Amino acid sequence: MNQQRKNTRPHGGKPSGGTKPSGPAKGGTVDRRQKKKKASTLDPKLFVKKAKPTGQAGFRTEKSFQDISLDSRLLSNILHKGYQTLTTIQDQSILPLLDGRDMMAISKTGSGKTAAFLIPIIEHALKDPRNYTALVVTPTRELALQIENEFKSLTAGLHLYSATFIGGTNINSDYKQLERKLQVIVGTPGRLLDLSDRKLLKLNQVNTLVLDEFDRMLDMGFVNDVKKLVNLIGRRDQTLLFSATLEPAQKQLIASLLHNPIEVIVENAGGTNENIEQQTVHVPEGADKFGMLAAMIKSPDMEKVILFAETKRLADRLAKKLNQAGVTAGQIHGDKSQNFRVKMIEEFKKGNIRVLVATDVAARGIDVADVSHVINYQLPMTMDAYIHRIGRTGRAGKVGHAITFVD
Incomplete structure (x- = not known):
């Protein structure tokens, strides 16, 4: 071990007590007011990339x-x-x-x-x-x-x-x-x-x-x-x-x-996993976006899906509507108790639910094997958020899939 030493430390202000920064205004499945106030400026072309499987389990x-x-x-x-x-x-x-x-x-x-x-x-x-x-x-x-x-x-x-x-x-x-x-x-x-x-x-x-x-x-x-x-x-x-x-x-x-x-x-650390097939889905004006999502998730290929939403309220609504559509789903976000979040992740791991709907705050740290697909219901706000989201799939040398809806 090194000799102990005193580093130069920056001085922080009053502790926040872990209170998370306030998120965007809550909205429904399609909250037009919210979209006008805060919409992603990222180019959808960034979310399209062919997988180049390395065959290496975890590099x-x-x-x-x-x-x-x-x-x-x-x-x-x-x-x-x-x-x-x-x-x-x-x-x-x-x-x-x-x-x-x-x-x-x-x-x-x-x-x-x-x-x-x-x-x-x-x-x-x-x-x-x-x-x-x-x-x-x-x-x-x-x-x-x-x-x-x-x-x-x-x-x-x-x-x-x-x-x-x-x-x-x-x-x-x-x-x-x-x-x-x-x-x-x-x-x-x-x-x-x-x-x-x-x-x-x-x-x-x-x-x-x-x-x-x-x-x-x-x-x-x-x-x-x-x-x-x-x-x-x-x-x-x-x-x-x-x-x-x-x-x-x-x-x-x-x-x-x-x-x-x-x-x-590690080489290309800031980029995306080469084992992930990335694509976008265009939502035509006036189309039933949720209907497109539900039909997609009912495909047998969608074995274990993490669905990302930008707000807590939207995560709740998507999980509820998926269950009503016959797709077993659960949700995790900052307003859910820790016991509830742990239970949802365990149910997802066991395969008792096919879709885990999550916000960015709750999703970091989800470590579930064999996630087949990550779906972004809206364009992510930042590339960092996108990288971390899709990092939930394509693990252990397997090919994963990332799909981003573009309105």
Whole structure:
């Protein structure tokens, strides 16, 4: 591990408590007033691209996990999960992170980045479990839960402990979890700051800080929360930033967070997965857009579909109308309770519902195997949003499909 040092920290303002920025005005299936106020300016041609299947499961290399000097118990768990060879991001990240280096890593969604930072964290924790704490900060609840599930599967039988602290849950249940020594803490910014303010979470004991989906964290308005968390942590051994995209405007903030970092940029990280067939569907004026959607989804090829809507109200209406049309559907968005969101994702994973209707805020962190199609009911507002959305399909070397409706 590196010598501890004090980085120059930016100072954030009053914490937001994790409150999400206000979204666009709520509207119906086709809210004309909303469209006039805020319509996408992206060229629909950006959403058309032929798939070029690589045949690689998650951008894998030929390097085996057995080639890395890892604790034998951790290695056994890695192999038990079916991981044989490293993905590109893992190959370029794990060794520097084992050496204690700071890192800025840019890699596509679904490229194996969670294991890329968890494996070194676990290795460090095994060496000194009583004095080691890693904090993983994520923009969404679903992503936080996904990361902790991955940690638990990698640490089965290793006597390392973790907890997830997210909004939408009873904060009283967090107290008991914090009574135990935790090697890994995962959470969303608002809940973490709340627990720190209540003197329950001692952030100054964190050795390793991971900011996952850093780009999305900033997009969602968490910049001041992130700055406050960093200031409360203070001195630390290691800082990791993982992101799918990198904006030039973020570079100054990133430089203030990292000390002599390794930069890892997986080829075409800011682009879309080559395994995804991308196309648009034109909606003629006066046509029944929902009818076109329902007919499309009833195709047998649409085995497991994530349907993106721009507003919470629209997500609710689409899910209701799909069920009325005989298509099993559920929805997740920021107004739904955490228990409801977890239940919907589990039902989707099991195949009990064919279509999961989601907004961008709720969708980050959905980790479901074999999503056959991602459908955008409206043009996405940004390319970053589009990249992250369609990253839910075309995983593990399989061909996925992304369809965008164009009014």
